[in-house]
Amino acid sequence: MYIYQALKKQQNILFLTAFALLLALPLVYNYYIKANIIALYHGKNSGLFHALIQLIYPRFFVELHRFNLGFFLNHAAQVIWRFELVSIIALLAVYFYQQSQKFALQWHGFWSINFSEFNDRINHLITFAAILYYFHDFMESYTSWIQYKEFYQPILLLKVFQIPLWSAATVQILFAIFIGAAISAALYKHLKTSTVVVCLLFILFQGWNYSFGKINHGFALLTYSSMILVVQSYLPQHKKGISLQLIRVTIASCYLMAGLEKLLVSHFAWISPVTFKAYLLLHPTTLGVLVVKNNFLCTLLPSVALAIQLGFVCVLFFPPLKKWILMSGILFHFGTVALLGISSYFHPWVICYVFFIDWEDLLFKMKNKFIFR
Amino acid sequence: MEPDLLSMKYLFVLLLWLPFVLMTDLFPFMRFGMFAEPVKTVQQTEYFIITLERDNTEKVIDPNTSGIPEQTLNYLARNSYYQQRADILLRTVAQSEKIEAKDIIRLQVITIQKPNSQIDTTLICTFTKP
Numbered sequence: 131m132y133i134y135q136a137l138k139k140q141q142n143i144l145f146l147t148a149f150a151l152l153l154a155l156p157l158v159y160n161y162y163i164k165a166n167i168i169a170l171y172h173g174k175n176s177g178l179f180h181a182l183i184q185l186i187y188p189r190f191f192v193e194l195h196r197f198n199l200g201f202f203l204n205h206a207a208q209v210i211w212r213f214e215l216v217s218i219i220a221l222l223a224v225y226f227y228q229q230s231q232k233f234a235l236q237w238h239g240f241w242s243i244n245f246s247e248f249n250d251r252i253n254h255l256i257t258f259a260a261i262l263y264y265f266h267d268f269m270e271s272y273t274s275w276i277q278y279k280e281f282y283q284p285i286l287l288l289k290v291f292q293i294p295l296w297s298a299a300t301v302q303i304l305f306a307i308f309i310g311a312a313i314s315a316a317l318y319k320h321l322k323t324s325t326v327v328v329c330l331l332f333i334l335f336q337g338w339n340y341s342f343g344k345i346n347h348g349f350a351l352l353t354y355s356s357m358i359l360v361v362q363s364y365l366p367q368h369k370k371g372i373s374l375q376l377i378r379v380t381i382a383s384c385y386l387m388a389g390l391e392k393l394l395v396s397h398f399a400w401i402s403p404v405t406f407k408a409y410l411l412l413h414p415t416t417l418g419v420l421v422v423k424n425n426f427l428c429t430l431l432p433s434v435a436l437a438i439q440l441g442f443v444c445v446l447f448f449p450p451l452k453k454w455i456l457m458s459g460i461l462f463h464f465g466t467v468a469l470l471g472i473s474s475y476f477h478p479w480v481i482c483y484v485f486f487i488d489w490e491d492l493l494f495k496m497k498n499k500f501i502f503r
Numbered sequence: 504m505e506p507d508l509l510s511m512k513y514l515f516v517l518l519l520w521l522p523f524v525l526m527t528d529l530f531p532f533m534r535f536g537m538f539a540e541p542v543k544t545v546q547q548t549e550y551f552i553i554t555l556e557r558d559n560t561e562k563v564i565d566p567n568t569s570g571i572p573e574q575t576l577n578y579l580a581r582n583s584y585y586q587q588r589a590d591i592l593l594r595t596v597a598q599s600e601k602i603e604a605k606d607i608i609r610l611q612v613i614t615i616q617k618p619n620s621q622i623d624t625t626l627i628c629t630f631t632k633p
Binding site for chain 2: 186187205271274280337347354358380384409
């Protein structure tokens with residue numbers, strides 16, 4: 131009893147300390163970070179802070195030609211508030227987990243889902259076949275890496291691991307290894323080795339590609355899924371459900387983050403026809419040019435897109451809505467292609483919806499429908 | 504060896520949300536800030552194009568000719584303009600085998616002026632392949 135009380139007291143002290151630090155953070159921003167941003171914006175080298183920005187936000191040094199000082203100060207203030215918001219939610223979750231048995235049971239129930247090997251095999255087949263398909267992008271563009279090497283600015287990950295741009299011959303050998311490993315992973319063979327190789331090379335090739343400035347968020351979900359599938363390959367079957375649920379949480383989080391970004395950065399500007407029209411004109415497509423003339427559609431379409439992004443997370447908590455949410459997600463991506471010309475109809479994010487499908491159940495229902503009709 | 508998935512899932516979720524908090528990509532973890540910025544300034548409504556003139560016909564250079572994906576080239580064009588390296592970029596583009604001698608390559612910026620959506624084009628730099 132004494133030990134329990136002592137632990138409880140220690141936990142309370144930890145929570146209070148964490149909350150005190152969170153309260154102090156805005157003061158640090160006001161008296162240290164803000165002044166350094168102003169100095170950096172005016173080209174005054176501020177040592178450690180300069181190095182830190184160079185490391186985590188290298189685009190600052192290009193973006194400062196595009197935006198005024200207010201933009202960067204808003205940006206920094208947002209980072210502080212976002213940190214506070216995420217930390218408070220995390221602390222509250224930990225607090226309720228420790229204080230409420232009901233919450234703890236619900237939490238464990240959320241992560242404990244049934245998952246058969248058959249479903250796992252189908253998910254592997256579709257995911258790694260898709261990664262193999264999209265990999266042709268890198269195979270086509272790697273010759274340009276050599277031609278444009280003067281503009282090569284390695285991203286943080288490549289800098290940390292000191293990975294230079296390798297020669298064409300080495301890259302071609304890696305292509306061959308990648309193709310072999312992806313086929314093996316898709317066929318559910320040598321999973322531990324094949325998933326690790328595919329995941330690492332997929333990240334490496336994207337890293338090289340993004341070191342020329344343009345980051346493609348289209349592959350994010352496939353990258354995350356492949357990372358989780360690496361860990362999953364080391365787990366026994368009865369624990370694989372946790373990793374499947376983690377992939378689902380990841381997918382839902384990405385949509386939620388995309389929606390929250392729009393709300394937090396520009397409040398409701400995204401659903402104003404002025405903003406949407408500007409984006410349509412910046413990414414002109416045949417359909418987009420027609421839509422730009424209609425004020426009603428230029429309000430309705432971005433509003434629906436925002437609702438889909440923010441509401442996608444419901445797929446985790448309301449199974450009956452799953453079918454409708456996934457279908458609206460597919461329509462959302464079709465819309466971005468048709469209106470803004472972003473990515474393709476065979477969208478990598480949509481491929482990741484396979485992780486929400488119970489293939490055994492689907493086959494059972496199809497059999498019942500078509501055979502025993 | 505079985506990994507401690509309980510701790511790893513929390514670490515993964517933490518890393519997943521880190522770019523959202525820091526508002527920057529930390530590849531392989533990414534920030535999803537596409538289309539989040541309101542269009543306020545001229546700089547946000549501008550985009551850069553590289554054109555190729557051959558036999559008095561000028562058209563936007565395609566990825567097959569430049570040897571680089573279109574979106575990556577657009578980024579390089581913008582970055583090189585702001586870093587005053589536009590001439591180096593055009594010389595690099597001209598190295599492509601698909602570009603012939605006497606071909607003229609131009610870097611131009613297109614700006615959309617609100618509220619009448621008028622489109623202005625400004626020439627930034629020109630390079631003729633020797």
